[in-house]
Amino acid sequence: MLFSNQGLNGGFYKADMCSEASKGGALLVFYSPSIETTYDKVVKSGGVIVREIFDFPGGCRFHFSEPSGNEFAVWSESR
Template sequence: MPRHEALNYVEFPARDLTATKAFFSQVFGWTFIDYGADYTSFSNQGLDGGFYQSKQCSLPSNGAALLVFYSRNLEESLQKVVSAGGKIVKPIFSFPGGRRFHFVEPSGNEFAVWSNLEP
C-alpha cells in the first residue's frame, strides 16, 4: 500500500520506448507493462514509474531531477550499462560517502549509479 505523502511514482520521457525498455530489462532486470503504444510502466524497483513517448529527455543540466541507483559492485554495473548501449557521461568518481558514475540511456535520460563500497 502506498505511504501517505511519500514519493510513489515517477515518469520519464522516452524518445524510443522499445530501446529504453530493452536497456532497463538487460541492465537492471526490469519488466514492463505497456498501456497502449505510447506508455509503459515498471514496478518493484524502489520507486514505481513509467516512460511516455516524447521527443524530450530528462537531464539534470536542464533542471531535471537525477535518479540514482544503488549498486554493490559499481564496476560491474558500469559494464552492464555500457554493454546494453548506455553512454557514460561521468566516469566513476568519489564523493563523501561513496563513489558513483552517470549514464544516459538510449532515450537520452540521465541517471546515476552509486556505491558506498570501495572496489
C-alpha cells in the same frame, strides 16, 4: 537535504546554474553493491557514460544516459 525511512531514500542538492543538472530534471541515482559490474552492464546495454566513476563522501558513483537520452547515476559505498 536527505530523506529516508519512507520506503525510499534520497535527497536534494542545489546545483550551480551552469551545471548539467540545470537542464531541469531530477537525477535518479540507483544503488549497486558492485559499481564496476553495473558500469560494464550499462555500457553493454547501450548506455553512454557521461561522467566516469568518481569518489564523493559516502562512496562513489558514475552518471550515464540511456538510449532515449535520460541521465541516471549509480552509486556504491566502495569500488
